[in-house]
Amino acid sequence: MDKKIKRFLKDAVRVAPKISNKGELFELKNGLVSKYPQTRKDAIKKTIQQMTLGKDVSSLFPDVLKNIATSDIEQKKLVYLYVINYAQTHPELCILAVNTFVTDAQDPNPLIRCMAIRTMSMIRVDKILEHVEIPLRKTLQDDNPYVRKTAVICVAKLFQLNRELCMELDVLTDLMSALDDSNPMVVANSIAALTEIYELDRSAVPLPLLIQSHVTQFLNALNECTEWARITILGALAQYEAKDAMEAQDTIVRVTPHLQHVNAAVVLASVKVIVKNLDFLPREMQKQPSEKISTALVSLMSTPPEMQYVALKTIRILLQKYPTLLEKELRIFYVKFNDPMYVKLEKLDIMVRLVTTSNLKQCSTLLLELREYALEFEPEFVSKAILAISQLAIKFAHGADAVNASKFIAKAIDILSTLIQDRNTFQDECLISICDLLRYDPQLSGMPLSIISSWTDAESRLVTDQGKCNYIWLLGQYQFPNAEEKLMQFVDTYPQQGQSTQMSILVTVVKLSQQLPGHVLQRVLELATTQAQDIDIRDMAMLYWRCLSLPNPESLINELCNTKLPQLTNTLDYFSPELLHTLLNELSTLSSIYYKPLSQFKYRAPQQSEVQSKALDELTSLAHAEIAKNMNNETLLNMDDAQAAPKPGNTLAELSDLFGNTGGSLLDKPMQDMSLHADSRTVQGASKDLLDLF
Secondary structure, eight states, rough: HHHHHHHHHHHOOSSSSSOHHHHHHHHHHHHHHHOOOHHHHHHHHHHHHHHTTTTTGGHHHHHHHTTTTOOOOOHHHHHHHHHHHHHHHHHGGGGGGHHHHHTTOOOOSHHHHHHHHHHHHHHOOOOHHHTOHHHHHHHHHHHSHHHHHHHHHHHHHHHHHHHHHHHHHTTHHHHGGGGGGHHHHHHHHHHHHHHHHHHTTTTOHHHHHHHHHHHHHHHOOOGSHHHHHHHHHHHHTOOOOOOHHHHHHHHHHHHHGGGSSSSSHHHHHHHHHHHHHHSSGGGGGGGHHHHHHHHHHHHGSSSSSHHHHHHHHHHHHHHHOOOOTTTOOGGGGGTTHHHHHHHHHHHHHHHHOOOOOOOHHHHHHHHHHHHHTTTTTTTHHHHHHHHHHHHHHHHHHSSOHHHHHHHHHHHHHHHHHHHHOOOSHHHHHHHHHHHHHHOOOOTTOOOOHHHHHHHHHHHOOOOOOHHHHHHHHHHHHHTTTTTHHHHHHHHTGGGGGHHHHHHHHHHHHHTTTTTOOOHHHHHHHHHHHHTTTOHHHHHHHHHHHHTSSSSSSSHHHHHHTTTOOOOOOOOOOOOHHHHHHHHHHHHHHHHHHHTGGGGOOOOOOOOTTTTOOOOOOHHHHHHHHHHHHHHHHHHOGGGTTTTTSSOOHHHHHHHHTTTTTSSSSSSSSSSSSSHHHHHHTTTGGGGOOOHHOO
């Protein structure tokens, strides 16, 4: 209420005209050159608002730039925000403000010095980057830590824009020296800048050696910096290999308190460092850090869904390395009704991996939970839940004693039998789960097989290639009644079937060749050799052709077809040892989300600006032409105010007058080349050179 009263009183006594909410270009232009400071500030705000909405307001560049010479910090920040935006889209316009950047880099206010050096390092124009040496060196050695932490990031930006210039100026040495800074934020930003440079060019800085020699400084700075700086430092610590168990234990002890941080990214970065050092400890000393990790991961399950998803992906990796890490926390991963689909699917995968085969009660509870999930209405979730039933049953049966295993599988079979009979929309998943259980124990039989054998329209019931493949395998394995009729439904549509189904039809027809009419076998072999697209199917068909051409093919065919499949002891996917090692080293990165090493991600280098390497006179001409073009467009769009629209030459002249005495020409600076003065004499009127503008 107090704010409303103050705003009312402020507006009541205001004399300066206001800028309307429409944000028309002609109105903004008039407001930017108003004699009232408050009107100019309002016009700048409206300009930033239009820029944020995506409107091209680059024609206002000279008028906005006039307002940069002010003691109002807020106004100067808005102008710099405008300049930074057009440094990306119209870098040639920023050449008009180079004198201002150099002057502001020496301002007594540290905030202004930061804005100046940050903007200079973002403009993709070589002629501006050439003037960055002295301001950058001064800010790297500045008394204010806020300025220093900004300057070290600017070194990485400069390296990205112009690698040769950065090496020539030798600012990388100053950047490496910043690792010994007393301020933790400067240290964090320095390691972030060095990491960025190291990824661009591994020969530029010896990052591993720098991390090795500054581990103590990083650990000391952890408790004194912001959360994002902690993530940077923890990422550097994760790249360090401990020398012995004592050093690893010390690192774990120093990092463990950060597992309780409110920021999930800090928690995952801490987990990464602890896991990296955990293997150096004896087994009896690993229990307490593991419990701390378990508690931290459980706490992430109360975060927003996006954070939960990242945490679940990380847990999936950790469970393969440490299967008992979360064995007592099964209920935490139960699916909630308001969970997004991507979280539900990850929780299903985690729960099946989480249970231990020695705990029958836990597995039975999860089996009942999966049955409830299979009765839901979301297709993708129900499909995964049905497949998880067989995954759980096989996992438990493989690790339990024979009696408990048979009872547990019987429960799973009963659930699947009920589902395949009652639910007409998930026949494929139920059939695949039943076949997986049959491959684990071929002696299983009963209700599921009787239900499946009674199908007369399997072609219309089954949708997926995998489901049809399993059904045809059952026809050949258990020799259902009317197998010929059921098999011919798929033979008639052989070319339209999937690759797995085509292969299964071929094997089953050869296996049942003595029970089927001879023309069926010949027809399938012809289709497999002429219509199949997969080379393996064609090769298999050719193999059968040759076997049948032998003098006594029956015995060989029977031997090939009666070969038993290996027992299916696990249906869960696992990472290879090499991939698992890589994923553990790259936790809390995109590698954890996609389960791919970071080396497989393509890095897109920043595109070089078209004006980056142009000469100074060309840049100035481009800037004038861009402003003149936008002014002409504005005049066409605002025909009623054509007379009020200022001419390009007048605008640039006003800009020149305004900055004539603020910082002096670049020729007055000792760092400039005197030969530029000769070029400035040849430019006239609206194409007047930058050196005379300021």
